[in-house]
Amino acid sequence: MANKSLQLAKAEKNDEFYTQYHDIEKEITAYIEYNPDVFRGKTILLPCDDPEWSNFTKFFAQNFERFGLKKLISTSYAADSKNYKSDYQPTLFETSDSQYNKNKTSKNGKIFTLAKDKTGDGKINVDDLEWYYLEGDGDFRSDEIKKLRDEADIIITNPPFSLFREFLMWIIEANKQFVIIGNLSIITTKEVFPLIKNNKMWLGKGFHAGNAYFSTPFAKEYAEGVYNPKTGLVKFRNCCWFTNLDHGRRHQFLPLMTMADNLKYSKHKEIKGKKSYDHYDNYKAIEVPFTDAIPSDYDGVMGVPVSFLNKHNPDQFEILGSDYNVKEGLLPKIVNPKWKDKIDRGYLNNKRLYTRILIKHKKKTI
Numbered sequence: 001m002a003n004k005s006l007q008l009a010k011a012e013k014n015d016e017f018y019t020q021y022h023d024i025e026k027e028i029t030a031y032i033e034y035n036p037d038v039f040r041g042k043t044i045l046l047p048c049d050d051p052e053w054s055n056f057t058k059f060f061a062q063n064f065e066r067f068g069l070k071k072l073i074s075t076s077y078a079a080d081s082k083n084y085k086s087d088y089q090p091t092l093f094e095t096s097d098s099q100y101n102k103n104k105t106s107k108n109g110k111i112f113t114l115a116k117d118k119t120g121d122g123k124i125n126v127d128d129l130e131w132y133y134l135e136g137d138g139d140f141r142s143d144e145i146k147k148l149r150d151e152a153d154i155i156i157t158n159p160p161f162s163l164f165r166e167f168l169m170w171i172i173e174a175n176k177q178f179v180i181i182g183n184l185s186i187i188t189t190k191e192v193f194p195l196i197k198n199n200k201m202w203l204g205k206g207f208h209a210g211n212a213y214f215s216t217p218f219a220k221e222y223a224e225g226v227y228n229p230k231t232g233l234v235k236f237r238n239c240c241w242f243t244n245l246d247h248g249r250r251h252q253f254l255p256l257m258t259m260a261d262n263l264k265y266s267k268h269k270e271i272k273g274k275k276s277y278d279h280y281d282n283y284k285a286i287e288v289p290f291t292d293a294i295p296s297d298y299d300g301v302m303g304v305p306v307s308f309l310n311k312h313n314p315d316q317f318e319i320l321g322s323d324y325n326v327k328e329g330l331l332p333k334i335v336n337p338k339w340k341d342k343i344d345r346g347y348l349n350n351k352r353l354y355t356r357i358l359i360k361h362k363k364k365t366i
């Protein structure tokens with residue numbers, strides 16, 4: 001846990017984590033498989049990027065025609081404005097271009113756009129990207145980038161970890177479609193959770209087992225186990241994609257056993273052999289410590305770990321709220337009236353549990 005907090009703290013300060021091509025490809029393929037026309041005729045904005053070498057820019061530029069895009073816009077944040085001060089050197093790509101400006105190179109952001117066949121080779125791809133310096137530093141909060149946001153249909157990126165919530169709200173206030181990377185720990189916060197609960201945002205296909213690998217200029221600052229010297233990548237746990245684009249996994253019904261079968265056959269020692277599921281001390285609900293142990297035939301309220309959201313199918317389950325919502329007084333019916341102590345979390349035999357999400361079956365699945 002201490003390690004995880006340290007990782008997060010470092011990540012929150014630094015922000016320079018670059019997404020791998022195959023992670024982007026795997027995630028975006030899930031939306032394309034569900035709806036081959038999901039990007040057709042759309043303008044995609046990739047903010048908080050570094051278009052000269054970003055894998056997001058590369059991926060969407062390479063797939064511009066296949067996806068039927070109308071326009072691709074990618075912007076970067078000026079080196080001088082970043083939290084992390086590097087020994088900045090412009091690339092040869094930039095210095096060899098006639099518009100290279102040594103005053104602007106580290107102070108201004110850049111914009112790359114792709115909309116037409118500039119080279120005249122009959123294809124629209126990476127070679128047709130056009131670029132210029134932004135007026136400002138490329139801060140997503142600036143009027144200049146807000147205008148691009150408003151022009152776009154879909155916003156896709158791995159935003160700065162330190163500004164994740166602000167970035168998400170920046171998208172939501174403009175009512176845009178999006179696919180962005182974040183950490184699962186953000187989910188139960190008061191700005192983010194209502195979006196999940198009200199089906200305005202959900203988890204994407206995701207990284208394998210929630211482990212995401214990023215390249216970063218300061219990988220070596222991380223302990224072994226986080227930084228792999230062979231790959232030069234750092235590994236963060238609980239990373240996920242947040243989106244409001246639909247995909248197939250969210251419509252797959254989770255196969256579940258009845259309560260009786262779970263108690264008899266569950267692979268979890270915490271469940272198998274017990275007489276019944278535990279009831280919380282303070283909530284009128286049962287504790288279900290593993291998503292695959294949700295009983296198919298229980299009609300009441302169930303508390304599940306946050307990782308349940310990786311399997312959530314809105315046709316199968318209803319999300320009632322989180323333990324934080326109980327504390328806020330939003331779910332008074334769930335509180336056990338006999339309980340006179342804290343309601344900040346679920347308690348079992350007076351032991352405070354990890355964060356829980358409170359759910360119910362939408363309809364019987366047996």
Ligand SMILES: C[S@@+](CC[C@H](N)C(=O)[O-])C[C@H]1O[C@@H](n2cnc3c(N)ncnc32)[C@H](O)[C@@H]1O
Pocket residue numbers: 015016017018019047048049050054055056076077082083138139140141157158159160161163
């Ligand atoms: C997590 S990195 C991801 C980079 C790239 N999108 C990728 O996935 O490879 C986030 C980037 O956002 C930049 N950034 C930080 N604050 C920003 C801001 N206020 N506006 C725009 N970009 C910002 C950081 O410098 C960093 O390069």
